[in-house]
Amino acid sequence: MxxxxxxxxxxxxxxxxxxxxxxxxxxxxxxxxxxxxxxxxxxxxxxxxxxxxxxxxxxxxxxxxxxxxxxxxxxxxxxxxxxxxxxxxxxxxxxxxxxxxxxxxxSSARFQQALEKFLSRQDAFHDLEQFSQQHIDAMLNSGSSKTIEQLPKGIQDQTLETVHNFLERNPDTDFTGEEIADKVGLSRVTVRRYLNFLLEKGTISGNMNYETGGRPCMLYRINK
Structure with a gap:
C-alpha cells in the first residue's frame, strides 16, 4: 500500500x-x-x-x-x-x-485516472529490469508500460487504462459491469463499451452467471 x-x-x-x-x-x-x-x-x-x-x-x-x-x-x-x-x-x-x-x-473518475497513472508507472519500475524505447514512450505518454496502439473512435486511452488496470489488479475476482463502474467512478454505459472492446481484443473474458436468483448477468475477469 x-x-x-x-x-x-x-x-x-x-x-x-x-x-x-x-x-x-x-x-x-x-x-x-x-x-x-x-x-x-x-x-x-x-x-x-x-x-x-x-x-x-x-x-x-x-x-x-x-x-x-x-x-x-x-x-x-x-x-x-x-x-x-x-x-x-x-x-x-x-x-x-x-x-x-x-x-x-x-471528477472522481479523473482523480482515479491520476492514481492509476501513478500505479502503472510504479508497476513498470518494479516489473521491468530493462526498458526499451517502446516502454519509455508508452509510460511517458499514457502512464503505462503497455504498447501504444491506435484506438477506435469512442475509446479513450486514459479511460481504457482505468478499466483495464482495475481488472488487472484483481486477477482472481469476477466482476459485473455495474460493480466495475462503481469501483472506477464511471457510468455503466461507458464501462460496458470498454468491456466490450477488451472482450473483442481477448484481454478479458466474460462468462454468464445464471446463479443470481434473478436475471442472469455477465461476469468479467482479466485473462492471465
Missing part, C-alpha cells in the same frame, strides 16, 4: 481528496497538511510515496514545495491538484516532473 500526503489549505477540498484517495485500496492517507511548510516538514521526516499537492496555499506555494522536494531528492511522486490553469504554473509543474495535473473542479 502506498502512503499519501494531501497538501491542501481548504478543509472541504482536502476532505474530498481524502475520500477519493481512500476509494482506491492501494493507497492510504498518512497525513493532511494545511500549508507547504507543514508538508515539507512531514515529507522530510516520513516515508511517503505520493503527494496530492495544491498550488495556491499560505506561506509556501505548491510549486515551491515541489521545487524543494526535488532539491532534497525525496523519492516521491506528485500529483498537482489546483484551480491554477495558467501556463506558467503548468509548465513549471511539468518541468519538475509531476505525475499528473488536475484542474478544479474535477
Amino acid at each position: 502506498y502512503e499519501v500526503v494531501i497538501v491542501e489549505d481548504d478543509p472541504m477540498v482536502a476532505m474530498i481528496n481524502k475520500q477519493y484517495v481512500t476509494e482506491n485500496k492501494h493507497f492510504h492517507v498518512a497525513s493532511v497538511c494545511r500549508d507547504g511548510d507543514a508538508a515539507l516538514a512531514y515529507l522530510t521526516a516520513n516515508n511517503v510515496q505520493l503527494v496530492i499537492l495544491d498550488v495556491y496555499m499560505p506561506k509556501t506555494t505548491g510549486i515551491e514545495v515541489l521545487r524543494r522536494i526535488r532539491e532534497k531528492n525525496l523519492p516521491l511522486a506528485v500529483i498537482m491538484v489546483t484551480a491554477a490553469n495558467d501556463s506558467a504554473a503548468i509548465e513549471e509543474a511539468v518541468r519538475l516532473g509531476v505525475v499528473d495535473y488536475l484542474i478544479k473542479p474535477f
Whole structure:
C-alpha cells in the first residue's frame, strides 16, 4: 500500500481528496497538511510515496514545495491538484516532473485516472529490469508500460487504462459491469463499451452467471 500526503489549505477540498484517495485500496492517507511548510516538514521526516499537492496555499506555494522536494531528492511522486490553469504554473509543474495535473473542479473518475497513472508507472519500475524505447514512450505518454496502439473512435486511452488496470489488479475476482463502474467512478454505459472492446481484443473474458436468483448477468475477469 502506498502512503499519501494531501497538501491542501481548504478543509472541504482536502476532505474530498481524502475520500477519493481512500476509494482506491492501494493507497492510504498518512497525513493532511494545511500549508507547504507543514508538508515539507512531514515529507522530510516520513516515508511517503505520493503527494496530492495544491498550488495556491499560505506561506509556501505548491510549486515551491515541489521545487524543494526535488532539491532534497525525496523519492516521491506528485500529483498537482489546483484551480491554477495558467501556463506558467503548468509548465513549471511539468518541468519538475509531476505525475499528473488536475484542474478544479474535477471528477472522481479523473482523480482515479491520476492514481492509476501513478500505479502503472510504479508497476513498470518494479516489473521491468530493462526498458526499451517502446516502454519509455508508452509510460511517458499514457502512464503505462503497455504498447501504444491506435484506438477506435469512442475509446479513450486514459479511460481504457482505468478499466483495464482495475481488472488487472484483481486477477482472481469476477466482476459485473455495474460493480466495475462503481469501483472506477464511471457510468455503466461507458464501462460496458470498454468491456466490450477488451472482450473483442481477448484481454478479458466474460462468462454468464445464471446463479443470481434473478436475471442472469455477465461476469468479467482479466485473462492471465
